[in-house]
Amino acid sequence: HRIAADAMVMAGTAKLDGEVGDDARVLAQRYKQTGSVGGELAVAAQHVDVDGPVGDDLYAAADDVRLGPDARIGQDARIFGQEVLIKGRIDRNLDVSGETVALAAQVGGDVTINARNIILAPGATIEGKLIWRAPTQPDIPSDAIIRGGVTGKIVKSWRREGVWTWATPWRGAPSAAIFAGEAAGRLMTAISAFAIGLLFVLLTPHYADRVFATVRERWPA
Secondary structure: OEEOOOEEEEEEEEEEOOEEOOOEEEEEEEEEEOOEEOOOEEEEOOEEEEOOEEOOOEEEEOOEEEEOOOOEEOOOEEEEOOEEEEOOEEOOOEEEEEEEEEEOOEEOOOEEEEEEEEEEOOOOEEOOOEEEEEOOOOEOOOOOEEOOOEEEEEOOOOOOOOHHHHHOOOOOOOHHHHHHHHHHHHHOOOOOHHHHHHHHHHOOOOOHHHHHHHHHHOOOO
């Protein structure tokens, strides 16, 4: 099956094994993708499993996030979760925050990781820099390739940051995405990732103007 334009999905379990021609917005308890998204994918769920191509940026907020070996992100990937496993290929930059982040992917740009535990798999490839922040040194095998060098900071009083930090490596990042991420980061510990996902989905690029207009003109709605 093919959706020629944008897709917006709200469901308990969402599975994409076809094709979305442009952007996709998903709010679900579980999201699994083996098909393709031609544009940008923004997904908020308890469990996210992407094992197919995304033509533009990926925004993901979930308890568990997995990018499989067939995942291919055409531009930047920005991930906020608890347990994060990243395989496949990211053509540009990766920014990820979580409790445990395991990287076994090929990344065409810089990688920024803020996590309690950072694990790089043998053969992981980063064409740019690795910038990390954690309470202990990350586990980096000798055969991992990091062409731009490694910069890190040990933080004893570590805490997971919100995706406001996305604004640092991408100063031109969409302000709506940053705003949504900050809201998610601040409230994630108080209410579930599923509830926060509503803000994340509605405030991502292309939907921001409509939402802000509603807030200004019809705030009770």
